[in-house]
Amino acid sequence: MSRTVRAGELVDTARFEALSREGCIDEWRRTIGGHSLKYVSVQFMRSALAYEAQIKAHGGHSRAVRKVLKAALKTDQKASDAGGRSKSSLQTALRPGTHLVREWNGRTYQVEVLEDGFQMDGKQYRSLSAIAKKITDAHWSGPRFFGLG
Known part of the structure; x- marks a missing residue:
């Protein structure tokens, strides 16, 4: 329980x-x-x-956690406002060997990050968007589909 x-x-x-x-x-x-x-x-x-x-x-998160989250958000917003491309910490963590998991229509999909692309179900893909299209049969932003952006 x-x-x-x-x-x-x-x-x-x-x-x-x-x-x-x-x-x-x-x-x-x-x-x-x-x-x-x-x-x-x-x-x-x-x-x-x-x-x-x-x-x-x-209650919610502690004051210390809220302070860290706000600081991270401000840093991300400053990078965006300065014309830089904002990257989430998850996107920068996509190193080879990283596994991404996504549930879709009752099935769980697991994707492994490779040096030169991604692998799912033993097949290699160039992008997460190609995998998202394969899973959903519709055009998706791959990073958004996997919760990265």
Whole structure:
């Protein structure tokens, strides 16, 4: 059972584990608001809902973490404003051997970063966009599809 304890308070996150897709969507709209994304997996929604419950019970990140996040955002914005191409820290971490994982329509895809491209299911690709197109049969920004940009 997934439970988080802090300052004597118990937050039951296990209740989200049993929710169906429709139950997740209803709870998402009630607690997070707006509309759930069409292609968001049930497991992701369950995790996000549990996280939101913990945030509501215990508050968000510490002041120190918020300060570091704000500083990183400012640095990234300054690079963009200066005309430089902004790169996330994830993009700069794409070294050979790195594995990217993406769930799409109930299947998990794993991509390995190579020196000269990417590999998925034993086949080599020049770009993440080519892999995203292979997976979805639609044009996607590969870095965006894999959560890198």
